[in-house]
């Protein structure tokens with residue numbers, strides 16, 4: 001990854017440790033090589049940290065990253081929850097709004113030509129999505145229901161040979177919430193459609209084999 005972009009990614013606000021971000025970037029490069037002329041797609045961009053790691057991969061590979069988020073925050077980002085950041089609430093609306101920061105992050109990284117933001121609800125966008133993706137990265141809502149929906153609606157769009165990357169997969173419940181593990185990671189492996197390629201922190205990289 002180009003050092004300047006890495007510096008941008010490290011400085012960006014969000015929830016993606018550098019080792020996991022670099023593993024995600026590598027997965028993006030590999031996926032784009034295996035599945036040419038297909039976009040990378042991310043569910044859950046927040047302030048754009050993971051979008052830089054994946055956007056850098058898309059840029060190097062001559063493809064794009066589609067970055068989907070309604071920018072209103074997940075359940076766990078709302079006031080009173082563990083992952084709430086109060087300055088991200090738009091006082092005029094009384095709701096979270098990470099879109100301005102996301103936009104600034106992507107501008108600062110020089111990735112506006114590569115990262116295409118789709119501002120909307122993940123299941124709504126999935127409802128009209130038809131393009132096969134080289135890589136799908138799922139890091140959206142971490143409740144049981146949103147995670148199950150993202151598994152059901154997005155994993156069919158991973159092209160054969162492409163990659164499914166999942167964030168916040170905790171095998172031990174003591175380490176964190178279990179929905180990404182139970183509702184996405186396990187079903188993906190149990191379906192026989194995906195095989196695990198690598199694990200870095202809570203990031204799992206699976207390849208579509210069938």
Ligand code: SAH
Pocket residue numbers: 013014015016043044045046047048049050051068069070071072073074075077098120121122123139140141142146
């Ligand atoms: N990948 C980010 C962190 C994502 S946090 C990083 O690198 O920092 C999870 C994000 O998922 C939040 O921004 C939230 O708004 C988004 N999200 C949750 N449920 C969603 C849904 N149903 N549709 C679209 N985005 C959703």
Ligand code: MG
Pocket residue numbers: 015139167168
């Ligand atoms: Mg995450």
